[in-house]
Amino acid sequence: MSAPPVIFDRIVVRRHRDRAAPLVGRVEDVLRDCAERLLDRLDDTTRRFTLALDVGGRGVVAPLLRARGIVTVTCDLSPAMARLDGSGLAVAGDEEFLPFAPASFDLVVASLSLHWVNDLPGALIQLRRALRPDGLLLASLPALGTLAELRAALTDAEIGLAGGASPRVSPFPELRDCASLLQRAGFALPVADIEDLRLLYADPMDLARDLRAAGETNALALRDRGPTPASLLPRALAALPRAGERHAATLRFAVLTGWAPGPGQPKALRPGSAATSLASVLEDQPDRNRNLPARPA
Numbered sequence: 001m002s003a004p005p006v007i008f009d010r011i012v013v014r015r016h017r018d019r020a021a022p023l024v025g026r027v028e029d030v031l032r033d034c035a036e037r038l039l040d041r042l043d044d045t046t047r048r049f050t051l052a053l054d055v056g057g058r059g060v061v062a063p064l065l066r067a068r069g070i071v072t073v074t075c076d077l078s079p080a081m082a083r084l085d086g087s088g089l090a091v092a093g094d095e096e097f098l099p100f101a102p103a104s105f106d107l108v109v110a111s112l113s114l115h116w117v118n119d120l121p122g123a124l125i126q127l128r129r130a131l132r133p134d135g136l137l138l139a140s141l142p143a144l145g146t147l148a149e150l151r152a153a154l155t156d157a158e159i160g161l162a163g164g165a166s167p168r169v170s171p172f173p174e175l176r177d178c179a180s181l182l183q184r185a186g187f188a189l190p191v192a193d194i195e196d197l198r199l200l201y202a203d204p205m206d207l208a209r210d211l212r213a214a215g216e217t218n219a220l221a222l223r224d225r226g227p228t229p230a231s232l233l234p235r236a237l238a239a240l241p242r243a244g245e246r247h248a249a250t251l252r253f254a255v256l257t258g259w260a261p262g263p264g265q266p267k268a269l270r271p272g273s274a275a276t277s278l279a280s281v282l283e284d285q286p287d288r289n290r291n292l293p294a295r296p297a
Helices: 010-044 061-067 079-083 120-130 148-162 175-184 205-213 232-238 278-283
Strands: 051-055 071-076 090-092 105-111 131-142 188-201 246-259
Touching: 010 061, 010 079, 010 105, 010 131, 010 188, 010 205, 010 246, 051 061, 051 120, 061 071, 061 105, 071 079, 079 090, 105 120, 120 131, 120 175, 148 232, 148 246, 175 188, 175 246, 188 205, 205 232
Parallel strands: 051 071, 051 105, 071 090, 105 131
Antiparallel strands: 131 246, 188 246
């Protein structure tokens, strides 16, 4: 098999997260809102979980899990971010090379933490292997539409200043791709849906400050390594769309749920194993369209 394409510079990703660790409190309310929306899915199951893995929760997810009575281990690419856990149950580890034995956890939570991974299918396979049979994965990652306003504003501003544009906002997957990734990674009963969070700023520069505080600045492998024009960011941010007196940006994230295969889960019937054919069922039904008017051409 060929190696996955290198989209992100993982050394830079870790450096950005190390630098953001002292600042992440600035965006704690947004991170908590996203994490709570993700963990709400736990209320939809009667399964009770005892040992969870928090992947890249930035000091927010683990306390929420422990408040539910779940023992939680944190793993983060950044040692500085891992230390934010504060419980002693934290390790610095790469999502692409997880340092855990198979069947270690009955719950894995990855809240907005997998979108800087080059081999996302491989990372999901490792997370599935880290789960016990019938264990649950809850994950969220930015989806297509996230920061669309900023992407367009940066492109327009850079074209106006330099006559061309370099990639400055990460590529994000479509929702249908997320469900396919879960299935490809071997998860049972995969589900993917969308959550939208609209961010409003009186000072548009606060969006840039928040992205830096969250460790979400540009780590694309093909990013422009030259100096950024000093006027680029202010010009782009000033062009963000307005909602009343404030500038708006959208965080659209896909919420993924999938189960590690287990013996008690419902499974699809084997093709051809049905006792009754669909054709025979339809033959026994009255013609429900008999009295309907003809559809216009």
